[in-house]
Amino acid sequence: xxxxxxxxxxxxxxxxxxxxxxxxxxxxxxxxxxxxxxxxxxxxxxxxxxxxxxxxxxxxxxxxxxxxxxxxxxxxxxxxxxxxxxxxxxxxxxxxxxxxxxxxxxxxxxxxxxxxxxxxxxxxxxxxxxxxxxxxxxxxxxxxxxxxxxxxxxxxxxxxxxxxxxxxxxxxxxxxxxxxxxxxxxxxxxxxxxxxxxxxxxxxxxxxxxxxxxxxxxxxxxxxxxxxxxxxxxxxxxxxxxxxxxxxxxxxxxxxxxxxxxxxxxxxxxxxxxxxxxxxxxxxx
Numbered sequence: 001x002x003x004x005x006x007x008x009x010x011x012x013x014x015x016x017x018x019x020x021x022x023x024x025x026x027x028x029x030x031x032x033x034x035x036x037x038x039x040x041x042x043x044x045x046x047x048x049x050x051x052x053x054x055x056x057x058x059x060x061x062x063x064x065x066x067x068x069x070x071x072x073x074x075x076x077x078x079x080x081x082x083x084x085x086x087x088x089x090x091x092x093x094x095x096x097x098x099x100x101x102x103x104x105x106x107x108x109x110x111x112x113x114x115x116x117x118x119x120x121x122x123x124x125x126x127x128x129x130x131x132x133x134x135x136x137x138x139x140x141x142x143x144x145x146x147x148x149x150x151x152x153x154x155x156x157x158x159x160x161x162x163x164x165x166x167x168x169x170x171x172x173x174x175x176x177x178x179x180x181x182x183x184x185x186x187x188x189x190x191x192x193x194x195x196x197x198x199x200x201x202x203x204x205x206x207x208x209x210x211x212x213x214x215x216x217x218x219x220x221x222x223x224x225x226x227x228x229x230x231x232x233x234x235x236x237x238x239x240x241x242x243x244x245x246x247x248x249x250x251x252x253x254x255x256x257x258x259x260x261x262x263x264x265x266x267x268x269x270x271x272x273x274x275x276x277x278x279x280x281x282x283x284x285x
Contacts, residue, residue, distance in 0.1 A: 003030075003049040004101055005091040005166070006059060007251055010044045010066050011081045013037040018069045019044050026062035029054040036250045040206040042077025043086070045169070047251045052100055056107045059088060060115065063108075063159065067116055071155040078204040079215075080137040082121075083157025087133050089124065089164050098125065101163045109161045113149030120148040124162030133160050134200070168218040168226055168257060169250035172233045176242045179205045182212035185236045189216070189229055196224035196232075211245055221254060227261040 008026065012018050014037075023035050023046065030050025037044040048058060063085050070084035079086075088108065092101040102125070109120040121144065123131050136144075141158060152158055174182055182203030187193040190201040198220035204213045214233055218224050234244050 001051075002093050002097060003051060004055055004097065004104060005093060006048045006055055006089060007091065008046050008048070008059060008062060008088045009081075009086045010046070010062075010070070011042065011072060011075050011077070011084050011086055012066070012070050013042045013044050013077065014039045021069065022046065022062055022065050025065040026058055028061050029058040034252055038079075038250075040077065040208050041079040041204070042075060043079045043081070045250050052104050055090075056104050056111070059108050060111045063088070063112055063118070064116055067118060067153070067156040072157045073155060078206065080134075081157075082133075082136055082141060083118070083153070083159050084155070085159045087123075087160045087162065089162050091164060091166055093166065095165075098163060102126065105161050105163050109148045112159060112161070113146075118149055118153050118156055119146035119151060119158040121158060121160050122147045122162060123160050124164040126162055132200070133162075136160055165219065166254055168221050168253060170216045170218065170226055170230065171248040171250060172214045172216070172230055173206070173209070173211045173245040173248065174213065174237050174242050175245040176212055176237075177205070177210060178240075178242065179203060179212050181237070181240050181242060182214055185233055185240075186214045186216075188236055189214070189232055196229050199224050199229060221257040221260075225260050226253075226257055 010022055019037050023032055026032055026046045026048055030048050033049055034047040035044060066084040072084055090101040090105040092098045105126060112118050113120050121136055123133055186201035186203040189195040190199050191197050199216055199218050201214055201216040204215055206213050218226055218229060230247055237244055
């Protein structure tokens with residue numbers, strides 16, 4: 001049985017002691033695979049993998065530390081958020097494992113509401129309309145009742161718990177302070193603006209770094225290969241006289257996406273995950 005993945009996003013990206021304490025808690029019962037912290041966004045993303053019950057235990061432990069240590073009334077950062085812990089997705093690595101992910105998500109939501117007295121709102125496949133986190137960040141918490149728990153917590157806000165497939169989070173940094181250009185490019189590549197299917201993108205100003213950024217979630221990397229999306233951003237930036245300062249991966253990258261990105265510059269036709277030695281060995285003969 002494959003483990004489940006979870007990628008909690010926490011509203012703290014600057015205080016090293018809090019980031020470490022959260023990592024200890026989130027990794028208390030499962031494997032902590034990656035921690036990505038960003039001072040401008042003031043946000044940290046933890047990538048976890050483990051068995052169902054252990055994953056629920058670690059998530060509740062980590063959320064408890066965030067509620068204790070992060071006060072969103074004093075929080076400021078480029079990325080929108082609804083609480084000390086913004087989103088907690090449970091990610092099945094295979095479609096057939098979605099029922100397991102739903103069970104874990106509902107357990108986490110119930111315990112967070114009952115034990116931590118924190119309101120929980122559902123997103124992704126826990127909702128009939130598959131609403132996304134952006135729906136709640138637009139101010140809809142002002143009138144929506146939580147799916148679990150009480151009203152907004154005075155210092156920790158709320159938490160969004162959902163079930164979703166694996167996605168790729170990429171940030172493309174532009175060597176410019178032209179926020180309007182970053183927003184224009186984000187609008188061109190995101191699905192809602194007629195861009196790539198399954199791409200959600202926003203433009204942000206990174207004041208500490210002195211850059212602007214196109215920040216993306218790619219929800220279907222086969223329909224929107226990341227190297228093609230980044231190539232479009234690079235072309236649009238160059239058309240505006242702006243250079244790309246670098247591309248930042250948030251969390252981990254599916255092997256298939258890396259293979260697809262390698263195929264084009266290498267000129268190898270038909271290169272996919274079935275041609276990669278380590279992946280074939282993991283799958284067995």
